[in-house]
Amino acid sequence: MNEVSHSTRDKVFALEAELYKLPQLVIEPVHRFSPGVYSREITIPAGVTLTGEIHKYPQLNILSFGTMQVLTEDGIVEVSAPFSVVSPAGTKRVAHTLTECVWTTILATELTDVAQIENHFIAKSEVEYLTYKKNKCLS
Template identity: 35%
Template sequence: MTELVVAQSRIPAMSAQAIQRVRALEAVLLGLPQVPIATEHVLHGGMYARTICIPAGVVLTGAFIRIPTLLVFDGHATVNTGEDAAELQGYHVLAASAHRRQAFIAHADTRLTMVFATQAQTVAEAEDEFTDEAHLLFSRQPGAVNHINITGE
């Protein structure tokens, strides 16, 4: 594990091989009981923010992110950073590059907020903008819990 990512406050783009490893992990995890995770969405002032809380002890894989975003992290988790992993604890604002598919192991309840500039008017438009895998998002699953705030500003 490395502290390099923390020191640079950055999550880099990932290689095709690193992304494939996350997909392989996801295939294994799908065979285990799934933990429902609510999503908070805010569309305001040309920005979209989505927040989730990963409960302690949960391993989560995210959808492929095709655009650069900010990732606000608050908690304690190990995150893959491509060829390596970093343990993050506390509050971090990370510049997260395009072309990544993260995996997190939450050691304590961990909140993640992803933010990016957008012209989207709906949550579905914003989700389709940041990923080609919107169908995999918790927010799109049957019975999903979504809290949505669209201000119109």
């Protein structure tokens, strides 16, 4: 699969800006570790629209429970568990849950500190991602 386009992320950022004007739901992730593997699992109530972070590297995502509409490389699609997708680098997802859902992101890493994992795998802004991508190409 190809990397998610800059314009797709722009649209997600625009939606995210509007969502931030609404009351925010706090979703506490469950972090799990095994040798060389980290997973971040969230349970999302029905009727919630949410966005994810920009990931610097491809990662595996699994919907293990529920039904949602999610932005994929093929547009917005309705998916039901069990569903899995490998998200390309640069992905910033948006989803709307139709039922309660359990979504897990799986990353290959030996790191066990969540802040270090987030720093390594996630770009906190479009500028950070584009800088990371440019530096990666130069090295």
